[in-house]
Every structure is written in structure tokens, then in C-alpha cells.
Amino acid sequence: MVESTTTIYDVARVAGVSMATVSRVENGNANVKEKTRQKVLDAIAELDYRPNAIARGLASKRTTTVGVILPTITSPYFAAIARGIDDVASMYNYNVVLANSDNDEEKEAKVIESFLSKQVDGIVFMGSSLSESVRNQLVGARTPVVLAGTIDGDKELASVNIDYHLAALESTAKLLEHNKKVGYILGSLRDAENVERMVGYQEALEDAKVDFDESLVFEGNYSYENGRNLAQQLLDEKISAAVVSVDDVAVGLLNALQEKGIKVPEQFEIIAGSNSPLTQYSYPALTSVNQPLYDLGAVSMRLLTKLMLKEEVTDSQLILAHELIQRHSTK
């Protein structure tokens, strides 16, 4: 048996109709007599015909494919968002092309180029920061773009975010109830989202009439090891509670503190920032801000479909609600 691709012409021949009719049947065009439709369907089944999406893409200029760029799929944080994106994408019959950027500007640029070249119908971009050049690349593209969990200061691009500012404020306020010195441990302040958190932290202090002390803020922490190493520094500063924006860091801190004999939450309170599964596995389980990550992805993708299908969108700068999940690392 010769393995050559069967095309729409083959189906047409077998069904005894023209290829246009086959195309109509494939695309659910109503203008086809039921009897003809059946003949075509039979021929399709008989030949095991499968439309070539590439040819279709070339002719129709739509690929039903969206590109997704994220720092790394290995992070539970981005994986959760990606899952939300993927579910909604499948719901709308889009395929997802995934690319890891490692937060590297060059890779980001290269991936975007590649996506545009492949004629994706839309792009979801995630990155802890948005460089000027990448931003221009995205704005200049004729393809719809949505930023997920990524802040565009100029608000020119559509985006879906979580209210980091408010989350930080609330978390800090809660710890301030029982503590005088509340530390804040977060990632790089070059990332807009962390700046927002920082502002939230300061506002909470202000509300509680506590002076801001720079030495209680620890920037640039992302790993479990970072968290472990921070423990002693916090104790030296007489800090007795901390908001930790990255979960891995929070767990590292928790474990290191306990190894030093510090009781959590009795002697030290912790609020983690992402509510990843990690926070439930630690002992004691960590009180945590629940960022609706899956929803963030799902909503981003939904917004993108609207943009792609040219549906009306009233607000293209969305903010999702978060919540504080009380576990056992706070009093």
C-alpha cells in the first residue's frame, strides 16, 4: 500500500463531487444537500482523510495556534498558569505552542520572531519583567497579545494580573497584628510586580503607624536555599514575622528556623505569597496568599480569544481577586 497523502481532491473524486463541496462539508457550510453531505462524509471515512491544517492556514490565514512564552515551565507557578491557558485554548480549539524563555531577553525576542513567522493567531506572554525592546516587538506585531501576570507600565498591551499591591498590604497588616518587626522577603525590585508589593508593604506599615525600616526588606530571593540562608539574618534583625513572596523561599526559611529551634507560628509567623502545593506540604502548613494562577491563565486565554475573534472587549486591563488562606504558620 502506497503511503501518499490523501487530499481533498481524492475525497471529491470518491464522493463524485467537486472539491469545493468537500471543503464546505469540512467547514460545516450549510449550503450542502444532506444527501451530498453524506456521500462526502462516507468518502472521508473510507479514505481516512484528514485535512492539512498547514494548507488551510496558508489559504485562510488562520492557524488556530497560539504561542505561549514563559520563563520556565518547571516552576509550579507558571505551570499552573499554563494549565489554565491550555484548558481554555482547547475549549476554543486552539493548540498551544509553548516556549521557555528563562527570562532571557534575547530568547524572548527569538521566540516571538519564531511565533510570528509561524503565523500564530495570538500570543500570551509571561515574564517577570517586560523589556523595552520586547515590549516594542509585541506592540508592533499585528498579532493579538495578552500579558499574563506581567505588568506593562504603559498599559498599552492587554493584560491580566493579580493585585499584588493589595495582597502585600493585607498580608503585612495581618502580621502587624501580633508583631512589631515584620520583614518582607521578595524577588528582584526590577520587576514591576515586586515594586507593587513593596508599596503595599509600606502602606500597611503606614496604616499601622510603624516606621519603615529598609533593613527589614530582603530583595532578590527566589530559591529554597535563599530562604534557608535568610533565617539567621532575620533573627539578627529581631524580626518575628515575615511575608515571603516566593513559596520556595518561604519553605526554606520555615525549615531553617525550625532547625534552629524557633517555633512557628508561636515565635515566628510566616505568610507565603503564592499558595503553591508546597505551602500545604510543609510542616506546619504555611498560611498563604492564594493567587488564582489557573484562573489567571484561563482568563488571559479567554481575553486572547476575544481579541483574535475581534469580539468587543471593554476592559483589556484585568485584575483578579486573591485571598488569604489561613493555615498554621500564623497565629
Next chain:
Amino acid sequence: MVESTTTIYDVARVAGVSMATVSRVENGNANVKEKTRQKVLDAIAELDYRPNAIARGLASKRTTTVGVILPTITSPYFAAIARGIDDVASMYNYNVVLANSDNDEEKEAKVIESFLSKQVDGIVFMGSSLSESVRNQLVGARTPVVLAGTIDGDKELASVNIDYHLAALESTAKLLEHNKKVGYILGSLRDAENVERMVGYQEALEDAKVDFDESLVFEGNYSYENGRNLAQQLLDEKISAAVVSVDDVAVGLLNALQEKGIKVPEQFEIIAGSNSPLTQYSYPALTSVNQPLYDLGAVSMRLLTKLMLKEEVTDSQLILAHELIQRHSTK
């Protein structure tokens, strides 16, 4: 400024050559005079021309895209593999289309259809089991396929796996050094990989002249909660050590045991099966079998490139080495 796509013809016109020449330059064909090449390059830069990969795909029958199917990207296990796949894919200039199947046979079938329709150059399939129909679909495809961490009993499809059998045997043997009753906690026995583990477990018992006791085996456990719930059952069976193939379950068990006042590893030893970051974050950190997940993905993708480029492959059934990482949940 009118936003119409600029094609290879536009470049040809501006450069004053034929489109064939532009195509040659684009594809690095040597048969182009240096001076001509430069003219073309200038025109490309001037017009900001970007080749249309869809048109190229249609004409060349190659899309430089591979499809990846996995149960869920949300699992750190599959995320690590996916990362390995993606890195090697980018290295070879392929894009990765990702699809979550949720281990659902229907979704798997649908996704494979969609991939084939999109003319992917190759497919990496991951699933805890391989149903007969999906297997046929894969075998019948004219597209190269590699199974990653998925066992095909008939060994007809190319695959890359970890030696679950040996890993289980070694882990069990280690626990048998200090314990009489060693439990085994694993996922569904309908999955080939778990059957392999089971056999390894039994062989280790045999080697140590310990009778196999069915009630020491706990099947179908995947979640943290499963692990927690198992703690009392294990203690009731007087089990004092267990190999736990899923890390989440291991952490759950660990935490629940400690809440009951059981000291790990003094009174109970645990070996986890996947060495995900979780095992390092728990307290005490879990001794764990290190499955080379990233490598599994990388090697799978490398094998796939060979298949796609029709390079010679001597062995298409690869087994990767694992190792036991000693931490603090074993004596």
C-alpha cells in the same frame, strides 16, 4: 502605513533579483554571488521581511514543529521532562506544541489527530498507560514517535524509559537492611511502570528471603492526602519502612507520621521515588530515587530528531540510569 504582509516577491523586487534568489539566500544556499546576497540581505532588513513558516511548511512538507502529549503540565514530574524536551527542541530549532491529555484516552486520540493534521514533524508521547487504540494510532502514523517514560509492551515504538524495576529492587533492598516489614506504596497497577516496580519489590524480598505479603502493598496512591491517610494503616500493619513511588504521597506520609509522634528515620524509614524538589523541602529531607527526568525528556527529543532527520539509530529502546540520593529519611 499600510499593514500588508511583505512577501518574498517584495524583497525580490526591492533587491532587483528574482524570488528564487531570495529563497536561496534565506536558506543559505551557496550558489549566490556575495554581492547579490548582500543586496538581498539589505532588502530583507529594509522591508523587515519575515518568511512565512506556514507557506514554507506547505511547500517543503516540514514544519519544524513537534507535538508533545503529557497527562498534565502541572505535575513537576512531567514538567521536568517537558523542560528537557523543550531545551533539546530549541537546540535543533524545533518548536514544541504542548497538549495536556489528563490521561484521558479520548483526549489523547483527539490531540494526536490534531497534531497530525497540523503536520508536526514528530511526536513525543507521555502517558501512564498506553491504550491499544492510541497505540495503533501512533504506530499507524507516518510521523516519527517517541514514547517518553511510557512503556510499550510490544516494543514497536521508540521509547526512552527509566529502569523502574531495578530502582524498586534497590530501594527495597536498602530498607530491608534495617527493617523486617517494608511496605510499598505506588500508583495504579494498570500502569506498566508500576508493574515493573512491583516485580522489583518482590525480587528484593526474595533475595532477602522475606516472604511476600500482599497487605504491605498499597496501590493507587497519587496525592499528598493519600499519603497522609496511609500513615495509620502502615502503623497498624507494623510496617517500619516504605518505598513510596510518588513524591507527593511520600511527603504526606512523612508529615502524618511525624504528627503522630513517629520519628523519621529512627522509627520509620522512607524512600521516595522521584526526587522532585519536594523531597528536599520536606523535613527531614527525603532519601529518594533520582529519576533523570530532564534527561529523559532531552534524550527522548534527541532520539526524535534522529528519527525525523532519518539519521541512523541503532537502539530505539533506551533505558536511563537512576541513582539513590541519600538524605535524612533513611538510616
Next chain:
DNA sequence: TTGTAGGCGTTATCAT
């Protein structure tokens, strides 16, 4: 309701 024919933007095969 159905068929014809001209793209879509490349690659690739022949000529020249």
C-alpha cells in the same frame, strides 16, 4: 446547491 478557478507564500525543478 454545486463547480470553476485564482490565490495564499514558499520550495524546488528546470532551463538559461
Next chain:
DNA sequence: ATGATAACGCCTACAA
């Protein structure tokens, strides 16, 4: 070394 000119497989007016 370069240029015409068919494919590639489908969509979509436009005709019939």
C-alpha cells in the same frame, strides 16, 4: 549564478 514556473493542499469569490 539566476530566473521561470510548477507544485504544495486548501479556501473562497464568482459562475452556473
